[in-house]
Amino acid sequence: MSALRGFLWLVVFLLCGEALVWALTLPISPGVVGMLLMTLWLALRGRVGHDIQAASQPLIAVLAMLIMPGVVGIFFIADEFAGQWLAVATALLLGTLASVATTLWLMLRFMPPEAADE
Template identity: 65%
Template sequence: MPILIGFLWLIGYWLIGEVFVHFTGLPVSSGVVGMLLLSVTLTIRGRVPNSIAAAAQPLIALLAMLIMPGVVGVFFILDELAGQWPAILFALILGTLLSVTTTLWLLKRLMGKHYAR
């Protein structure tokens, strides 16, 4: 039952992201918006409920499989990306650095008191 409740949380935040993107017209994935809102909620609460953790664990194991279709799709539009490689490389490097920095900051903030030396 906790897994079902966790999936409902995840789907609920995805739907909130969908509504937000629909009404604002932002060119951002609704899943990204929903997960950002979920991250903000969990940061404010200061913990991750067991139900969300139980639902997220199997999804993390499948993460590579969930990303694969988008990666494969890039090979079909290589001609359209021909002149944009410097911008793509810059975005990949900057995005990776920001992602790692944000993850480490959030991990330190949420778990810092438990693992402080």
């Protein structure tokens, strides 16, 4: 029951996000706005209730499963982009390699060592 009550909270925050996106015509998804609202609300309250904890943990655990229906589409559109697969594969493989290296370098360059805050 606890997880279901928590789920209701998550959906309510999602709907608040939806309303904000609509009202301010934000280009961001309602889920992300809802997530920021949730963080803000928890910060104001100062603790995570048992219900929300019980609902959010299992949902986060299956996050990867929730995008599976979309991502398997790649296996069914092979014919449509015949001749461009080399470009797509190179862009995704090398591009990602380069961007991971860049982000890592930026983080190591600007991030202070951990010990300071613990």
